[in-house]
Every structure is written in structure tokens, then in C-alpha cells.
Amino acid sequence: MINEPIHVTDAAFEKTVLQSSxxxxxDFWAPWCGPCKVVGPMLDKIAREYAGSLIVAKVNTDENPEWAMKYGVQGIPTMLFVANGKVVHRQVGAMPEKVLRDMVAQFLDVVKTNAGK
Structure with missing residues (x-):
């Protein structure tokens, strides 16, 4: 069970993200990005708390720009909420932890609801 964010390269993106069950x-981020440093610890907590039901993947856009370009990421941090290989929600920029937690809960509700269909 994965209980921390996994660092994903361009080469591993398809298998790790798009083919994930x-x-x-x-999280598209870069080491020099201030708002990314704000979001990082929140995502660490979420990865621990939702271990087994959610994966947090981090893509360093400086080292792995391919998928960021494919998804039209222009500002970081940009978070894509992906289920069954499809982007369900896109969040650009940092936000308070409560807002992020609400977003995660809503995302999982939508995924669960659609899985039942």
C-alpha cells in the first residue's frame, strides 16, 4: 500500500497514472516554486490518510515536461484529479488545506458514484 506521494517520470506516467486502478x-510542481512548497506537505498528509484508496503522484516539470505539455499545464502547481485514465478535475494554484481536502473528498465521491454505474 502506497502511503506517500510517488515521484513519476514522463516514462512512467502512463502506467502509474493513466492505467492506475x-x-x-x-501534482505538477517544480523545486523553485513557492506555492508548490505550500501544497506539498498537504499532499503528503492526504497520501498517508487515503492510502489504499488514492494515489498522490508528483511530477517535477523541470525534469519531466512531456506530460505537463500534453495536458497544457501553464502554471504550477497544477493538480489533475484522474480516474480511469481521465481527468475529472483540474486545480491550478495553491489553496488552503481545507479547500484541498474538500476537493479530494468530492473527487472520491464522484469516482465512487461513477464506479457504481
Whole structure:
């Protein structure tokens, strides 16, 4: 069971994110990005708390720009909420932890609801 964010390269993106059986939050970030440093610890907590039902994937856009370009990421942090290989929600920029937690809960509700259909 994965209980911390996993660092994903361009080469591993398709297998790790798009083919994942679990919902994935993809965090496109860079080491020099101030707002990314704010979001990082929140995602660490979420990865621990939702271990087994959600994966947090981090993509360093400086080292792995391919998928960021494919998804049209222009500002970081950008988080893509992905389920069954499809982007369900896109969040650009940092936000308070409560807002992020509400977003995660809503994302998992949508995924669960759609899985039942």
C-alpha cells in the first residue's frame, strides 16, 4: 500500500497514472516554486490518510515536461484529479488545506458514484 506521494517520470506516467486502478491526484510542481512548497506537505498528509484508496503522484516539470505539455499545464502547481485514465478535475494554484481536502473528498465521491454505474 502506497502511503506517500510517488515521484513519476514522463516514462512512467502512463502506467502509474493513466492505467492506475485507484484514483490519482497528479501534482505538477517544480523545486523553485513557492506555492508548490505550500501544497506539498498537504499532499503528503492526504497520501498517508487515503492510502489504499488514492494515489498522490508528483511530477517535477523541470525534469519531466512531456506530460505537463500534453495536458497544457501553464502554471504550477497544477493538480489533475484522474480516474480511469481521465481527468475529472483540474486545480491550478495553491489553496488552503481545507479547500484541498474538500476537493479530494468530492473527487472520491464522484469516482465512487461513477464506479457504481
Amino acid at each position: 485507484l484514483p490519482v491526484i497528479v
